[in-house]
Amino acid sequence: MSRTPLDTVEHAAATPDVELPWAELGLKKDEYERVVEILGRRPTGAELAMYSVMWSEHCSYKSSKVHLRQFGEKAPQSDALLVGIGENAGVVDVGQGYAVTFKVESHNHPSYVEPYQGAATGVGGIVRDIIAMGARPVAVVDPLRFGAADHPDTKRVLPGVVAGIGGYGNCLGLPNIGGEVVFDACYQGNPLVNAGAIGVMRHEDIHLAKASGAGNKVILYGARTGGDGIGGASILASETFDDAKPSKRPAVQVGDPFQEKLLIECTLEAFQEKLVVGIQDLGAAGLSCATSELASNGSGGMRVTLDDVPLRDSTLSPEEILMSESQERMCAVVEPEKVDRFLEICDKWDVIATVIGEVTDGDRLEIFWHGGKIVDVDPRTVAHDGPVYERPYARPDWQDALQADDANKLPRPQTGEELKDQVRKLVASPNQASKKWITSQYDHFVQGNTVLAQPEDSGMIRIDEESGLGVAIATDGNGRYAKLDPYHGAQLALAEAYRNVATTGAKPLAVSDCLNFGSPEDPAVMWQFAEAVRGLADACLQLGTPVTGGNVSLYNQTGEVAIHPTPVVAVLGVIDDVARRTPVAFQEEGQLLYLLGDTREEFGGSAWSQVVHDHLGGLPPKVDLERERLLAEILISASRDGMIDSAHDLSDGGLVQAVVESALLGGKGARLVVPDGLDAFTFLFSESAGRAVVAVPRSEEVRFNDMCGARGLPVTRIGVVDGDTVDVQGEFALSLEELRTAHEETIPALLA
Amino acid sequence: MTARIGVVTFPGSLDDRDTQRAIRLAGAEPVALWHKDKNLHQVDAVVLPGGFSYGDYLRAGAISRFSPVMETVIEQAKVGLPVLGICNGFQILTEAHLLPGGMLGNDHLHFICRDQKLRVENADTAWTADYTAGQEIHIPLKNMDGRYVADPYTLDKLEAEGRVAFRYLDFNPNGSLNDIAGITNEAGNVVGLMPHPEHAVEPLVGSGRTDGLPFFTSILKKLVNA
Numbered sequence: 001m002s003r004t005p006l007d008t009v010e011h012a013a014a015t016p017d018v019e020l021p022w023a024e025l026g027l028k029k030d031e032y033e034r035v036v037e038i039l040g041r042r043p044t045g046a047e048l049a050m051y052s053v054m055w056s057e058h059c060s061y062k063s064s065k066v067h068l069r070q071f072g073e074k075a076p077q078s079d080a081l082l083v084g085i086g087e088n089a090g091v092v093d094v095g096q097g098y099a100v101t102f103k104v105e106s107h108n109h110p111s112y113v114e115p116y117q118g119a120a121t122g123v124g125g126i127v128r129d130i131i132a133m134g135a136r137p138v139a140v141v142d143p144l145r146f147g148a149a150d151h152p153d154t155k156r157v158l159p160g161v162v163a164g165i166g167g168y169g170n171c172l173g174l175p176n177i178g179g180e181v182v183f184d185a186c187y188q189g190n191p192l193v194n195a196g197a198i199g200v201m202r203h204e205d206i207h208l209a210k211a212s213g214a215g216n217k218v219i220l221y222g223a224r225t226g227g228d229g230i231g232g233a234s235i236l237a238s239e240t241f242d243d244a245k246p247s248k249r250p251a252v253q254v255g256d257p258f259q260e261k262l263l264i265e266c267t268l269e270a271f272q273e274k275l276v277v278g279i280q281d282l283g284a285a286g287l288s289c290a291t292s293e294l295a296s297n298g299s300g301g302m303r304v305t306l307d308d309v310p311l312r313d314s315t316l317s318p319e320e321i322l323m324s325e326s327q328e329r330m331c332a333v334v335e336p337e338k339v340d341r342f343l344e345i346c347d348k349w350d351v352i353a354t355v356i357g358e359v360t361d362g363d364r365l366e367i368f369w370h371g372g373k374i375v376d377v378d379p380r381t382v383a384h385d386g387p388v389y390e391r392p393y394a395r396p397d398w399q400d401a402l403q404a405d406d407a408n409k410l411p412r413p414q415t416g417e418e419l420k421d422q423v424r425k426l427v428a429s430p431n432q433a434s435k436k437w438i439t440s441q442y443d444h445f446v447q448g449n450t451v452l453a454q455p456e457d458s459g460m461i462r463i464d465e466e467s468g469l470g471v472a473i474a475t476d477g478n479g480r481y482a483k484l485d486p487y488h489g490a491q492l493a494l495a496e497a498y499r500n501v502a503t504t505g506a507k508p509l510a511v512s513d514c515l516n517f518g519s520p521e522d523p524a525v526m527w528q529f530a531e532a533v534r535g536l537a538d539a540c541l542q543l544g545t546p547v548t549g550g551n552v553s554l555y556n557q558t559g560e561v562a563i564h565p566t567p568v569v570a571v572l573g574v575i576d577d578v579a580r581r582t583p584v585a586f587q588e589e590g591q592l593l594y595l596l597g598d599t600r601e602e603f604g605g606s607a608w609s610q611v612v613h614d615h616l617g618g619l620p621p622k623v624d625l626e627r628e629r630l631l632a633e634i635l636i637s638a639s640r641d642g643m644i645d646s647a648h649d650l651s652d653g654g655l656v657q658a659v660v661e662s663a664l665l666g667g668k669g670a671r672l673v674v675p676d677g678l679d680a681f682t683f684l685f686s687e688s689a690g691r692a693v694v695a696v697p698r699s700e701e702v703r704f705n706d707m708c709g710a711r712g713l714p715v716t717r718i719g720v721v722d723g724d725t726v727d728v729q730g731e732f733a734l735s736l737e738e739l740r741t742a743h744e745e746t747i748p749a750l751l752a
Numbered sequence: 753m754t755a756r757i758g759v760v761t762f763p764g765s766l767d768d769r770d771t772q773r774a775i776r777l778a779g780a781e782p783v784a785l786w787h788k789d790k791n792l793h794q795v796d797a798v799v800l801p802g803g804f805s806y807g808d809y810l811r812a813g814a815i816s817r818f819s820p821v822m823e824t825v826i827e828q829a830k831v832g833l834p835v836l837g838i839c840n841g842f843q844i845l846t847e848a849h850l851l852p853g854g855m856l857g858n859d860h861l862h863f864i865c866r867d868q869k870l871r872v873e874n875a876d877t878a879w880t881a882d883y884t885a886g887q888e889i890h891i892p893l894k895n896m897d898g899r900y901v902a903d904p905y906t907l908d909k910l911e912a913e914g915r916v917a918f919r920y921l922d923f924n925p926n927g928s929l930n931d932i933a934g935i936t937n938e939a940g941n942v943v944g945l946m947p948h949p950e951h952a953v954e955p956l957v958g959s960g961r962t963d964g965l966p967f968f969t970s971i972l973k974k975l976v977n978a
Contacts, residue, residue: 166863170894171804173766258764258807348788350763441863443894445951445958446802448770462957465773579956752860 007045008372016042025052031387038381046367046374049319050382053285054292057554060386063520064552067530070537071547078546080509083206088129088281089199090548091206092510094574098463099203100471101133104143104196104514104570106553110253111193115160120168120255122195124327127172127260128281131267132330134207135199138447139461140169142179142195143475143514143568147188149430149750154183157191158438158751164255165195166441171257172264175450176442177459179475183430186479189558194514194551196570198473200463205271209280211298211333214361216277218294218302219339221346221353222263222329225287226312229253229325259328259351266349267330273345275338282329288322288382290331291357292365295379298333301364302379304357318369333359393526403484405617407603412681419680420732422612424742426685427660429611432653433746434664451578455661457500457649458571462578470578474500474571477516478652479564480605481620486528487535489605490567491623494539495689496651497571502632503649503692505582505639506573511540513550513569518562520554528565529554536567542625545571580639586666586695586721587645593670593719595655596631596708597691601682607652608685627690634713635692643700643707650691655718656684656726658693660739663726669736671727672719680731683718695721755975757968758785758795760825762816766803767838767950774950775799778968780975787819796975797834797878798825800841802894802948812855812897813843822848834878834971835942839895842934842944851935851944852910853902858895859927867959868893868947869921870933874914877940878974882966889963891947893925893933898946900928900935910935918945 005011012018022032025048035043035051043051057063072085082099083091089103107122123140130137142165147154169176174197211218270276278298280290287309295302306318312326334342339355346353360366365382367375413419426432435455444453451470452460458474476496482489494511501508513536518525540547556563575581603609604618638644646666648658663669674680696704708715719729727733757775759782761768772782783795787805792798806815816822822844829835829850837845845851858864867890872883883889902910907929910916918934926946934945949964 163862170863170865170896171764171766171807173803256807258804258809261764261766261804440865443863443865445865445892445894445948446766446770448767448773448951448954449957451957 006370006372006374008374009044009376012044013041018042020045020048022048022052026056027052031055034387039377044374046318046322047377049323050288050292050375053288053323054382055386059285059289061552062387063389063391063554064529065388066390067533070533074537074541075546076541076544078544081546081548085547085549088132088209090510090512091133092548092572094469094471096464096467096469097202098469099201099206100198100572101130101135102196102198102473102512102570102572103129103549104194104475104512104568105551106514106516107193107195108190108516108553108556111161112157112191115157116164117254119161119164119193121253121327122193123165123168124255124257124260125283126195126197127174128283128330130197130199131264132207132209132279132281133199134205134271135201136268137174137197137199137264138449139177139198139459140174140196141177141459141473141475143477144179145182145184145187145192145566147191148185149183151188153188155751161193162438162441168255168257170443172261173446175444175446175453177444177450177453177461178473179454181435181438184479184564186564190556190563192516192566194568196475198461198471207271207276207279209293209297210278211294211302211359212300213277213335214300214359216333216335216359217339217355218304218357218359219332219334219342219353220309220329220356221332221351223256223259223326224310224312224352225321225324226326227316227320227324230320230323253325253327255327262349262351263328263330266346266351269345270342273341275334275342276332277335278333280331282331284325286322286324292379292382294331294333295365296383298359301360301362302357303360304367306367306369308354308356310352310354318374391520391526392523393530394523395527396524402617403619407606407609407615407618408601410603410609410613410615416731419684420734423656423684423734426607426611426653426657427739428742428746430746430750432607432657434744435747436744437747437752451581452504452583456584457503458506460504460506460575460578460581468577468579470575472501472504472506472573472575475568476500477566477568478605479566480616482532482567483564483616484605484618484620486531486565488620488623489565490532490535491539492620492689493567493569494536495623495625495628496649497569498543498545498628498632499649499692501571501573502635503582503647505580505636506575507636508545508571508573508632510572511545511547511569513547513567515550515552516556516563516566516568517554518557522562525562532565532567539625543629582639582644582647584648584662584665585646586662586668589668589721591645591695591697591721592701592717593721594694594696595691595716595718596634596694596713597627598688598714599678599682599686599691600688602686602688606685606687621687621689624690630711630713631690631692634708634711637707638694638704643704644694644696646695648693650693652687654685654687655693660726660743663736664740664743668721669723669725669727670719671722671729673729675716675718680728755780755797755972756783756795757971758783758792758798760785760787760798760800760821762787762805762819764803764805764807765801767948768801771799771801771950774953774968777953778965778972780968780972785821787821790820790824792824792828797971800837800844802839802841805840812840813847816844817847826850829942832939832941836879836967837944838948838950839946842946843897845942845944850942851937852906853900855897856899856901857897858899863896864925865894866925868925870918870947871921873919874917874936877917877936877943879943879967879970880917881974882970888921890952890959890961891949891964892951892959893947895946898926898928900932902929913938917943
């Protein structure tokens with residue numbers, strides 16, 4: 001097929017037999033037939049481009065949709081939720097007229113191909129989602145997972161990803177306050193680069209992605225459109241439509257954080273002057289997505305003149321322009337009389353802005369090129385009526401054997417000396433070691449409101465200088481737990497993030513998730529996904545924290561081997577006065593250490609089983625969400641009433657990991673006594689959920705114990721903040737100096 | 753009446769609002785200045801804040817130095833206007849030749865963010881009078897291009913004239929020559945440093961210390977008493 005004549009709607013209708021490269025674009029035969037049925041004719045090349053990207057797994061959630069519905073169906077009643085699933089990001093009321101928007105997304109595949117740009121544009125994309133809601137971005141977090149720490153390719157991927165996140169986020173002036181870094185061989189060819197962002201606005205500033213009001217102008221602003229990030233479209237562009245053009249363009253986008261910074265400031269200024277009716281960022285599927293979503297969410301149709309799109313490369317075809325994922329672009333709908341002022345603001349910030357179309361009173365999305373109409377569709381069919389699959393799923397046949405391989409039966413240390421060796425090994429293991437080498441490459445001071453940042457249990461940002469109102473965010477996910485039991489593994493991820501937020505003194509309000517799984521075409525993976533979603537939805541309902549949005553990343557697998565199912569859960573919390581926050585670090589010698597919650601022999605999926613035995617089997621720790629809720633209430637009350645001076649949640653690595661971290665951060669040791677009814681090993685290494693360690697000033701001891709007693713939370717005095725060793729009485733002692741060396745030298749030695 | 757201290761916003765400035773807050777907390781009045789506007793709006797002093805102005809394209813500070821506001825800042829600084837350059841602001845001051853030397857990429861090639869120990873070497877400038885010479889302080893540092901370099905003649909001159917204002921202690925975070933963290937011009941009205949004093953002004957946020965506040969109280973006292 002040649003480029004002449006232009007493949008207009010008229011031409012398509014007149015040439016029904018022309019073969020289009022729908023298969024190369026990733027559409028299945030029945031999907032293509034559905035497009036033909038919707039249009040009543042064959043699609044034009046441009047229409048095919050739009051349908052193919054918008055109906056892709058990434059944009060349409062076609063495999064996951066039937067499961068994700070549970071987040072809506074089981075959503076708990078929450079007065080805090082202002083905007084729920086379906087918009088660019090969810091919005092939560094945090095009081096005093098403030099609203100907070102937050103979301104986590106994946107940028108896994110590009111980050112493996114090109115670690116720096118993949119990770120950088122991941123930050124860029126999530127930040128634009130936040131701006132598109134009307135909010136000023138105030139912080140980012142980055143949950144990351146890589147292959148084995150000592151694998152040569154990890155040394156290629158990790159430094160590039162970290163530099164990319166830093167390079168982009170630092171340049172935007174966004175403090176990086178949290179996230180995780182996890183190593184596991186299962187992520188070798190499929191690192192997980194998830195990126196989260198938080199934004200703050202006043203309630204009245206919430207903006208939505210919709211184009212309403214006939215005659216309103218559609219303005220594309222930000223970077224020029226280039227040939228980057230076309231992905232599947234490159235096939236369309238370079239092989240099928242015109243052989244004379246530059247061939248295969250890189251499928252990974254290239255980021256320019258400076259441009260994005262200008263975009264943030266210019267968009268916020270336009271919001272402030274109330275110039276914007278609707279707004280959408282250009283991310284995956286670029287203009288195809290922005291125009292079809294804006295139009296389908298609004299009251300009318302839309303007419304766009306593609307010739308007006310500012311280009312970086314004048315040879316781009318209309319199909320490529322529609323599919324380009326060039327970064328740092330946004331699309332705003334503006335009333336005609338406000339267009340001049342909008343363009344003035346863009347000019348002030350040296351941002352290119354162009355009117356490319358207008359809202360019509362019809363119900364069609366029409367796109368023109370060189371005077372010909374190349375798209376004429378019902379935008380809803382592009383944006384919302386994509387295929388939905390009920391993929392077959394089945395519990396894998398190896399699941400029983402995996403669960404039967406009980407980690408509780410692994411050989412345990414028998415002497416104090418063996419315990420000591422294993423503690424040293426644990427805190428030095430890549431997953432448990434200090435990540436300072438990584439986080440020191442991120443700016444966590446900028447904006448001047450960072451109250452807590454990694455390695456605290458949650459990041460915390462002050463949002464009102466007068467009242468001290470603040471928000472906290474924690475992200476967690478444990479693929480090992482989820483592999484053993486995806487239903488409970490997902491719940492444990494939520495429980496841990498919820499607990500982490502409460503540990504710092506904030507009240508958990510809402511959830512965003514990034515669901516990272518293997519191929520949905522594998523029934524075993526699909527079962528993991530279905531179980532994880534069901535578990536997460538059930539747990540969110542029970543904890544009263546609605547899912548406000550998120551992202552699904554499938555096909556994280558190389559060949560037949562999928563990654564561990566890895567639901568990453570972000571919990572957002574609010575704190576009335578950040579002066580009341582509780583840090584991890586021990587503050588003062590002599591303060592009493594209390595263990596909150598029940599400790600059981602639970603070693604399935606534990607850090608100990610991985611570090612000491614390279615083992616994964618058995619069942620993950622038991623989930624008790626009512627206990628999590630009670631623990632959170634106690635931690636929040638104790639913080640508000642000044643009963644505790646430091647607190648640390650217990651999770652991977654168990655109690656000893658938590659105590660070592662608190663000791664090293666505070667520069668003060670601890671004397672621990674193994675409580676009655678527990679053996680030293682279980683006391684130190686168990687990963688039972690629903691627990692935390694707190695340091696209580698002696699003056700508060702009675703009051704704190706009374707509170708826990710009255711509310712029925714088990715509380716055990718386990719020692720005192722003291723000296724310069726971590727001393728488990730009768731077993732062993734390790735000096736802080738030795739622990740610091742073990743804890744802090746691992747990552748630089750592997751990666752620097 | 754208090755002092756009016758201008759903070760310039762360039763495209764890509766990041767710590768401009770934080771610097772305004774620090775000025776306010778010190779008791780002075782922050783005034784936002786725009787890079788395209790030559791008019792300094794009657795301010796008594798100017799801070800060039802941190803960030804990545806113009807994306808650090810070409811070289812950190814190299815483009816900003818030519819912005820309209822800098823024409824006036826350069827002209828006025830030469831006749832005594834107090835000017836403080838923080839991080840990217842320091843880079844701009846060296847590009848503008850208000851301070852000697854220049855900044856290269858950190859020797860370890862990574863961005864670095866840490867609470868950095870410094871020694872105040874010169875407490876006689878417009879921006880450091882509230883410190884005492886020899887005082888040890890902690891100020892957050894966060895940059896990619898923080899390695900201070902100058903030719904041997906310039907270094908010797910800076911040292912001989914006591915114009916090294918701040919020096920890194922315990923750990924040189926970027927390979928700066930002579931552990932130099934900040935310098936002043938001969939007159940003491942222009943000071944530049946890589947660390948960020950505006951992020952050490954409140955006990956609750958940032959580094960949790962207030963070691964950076966004297967920058968802003970120093971200038972306030974000087975201006976009010978003038």
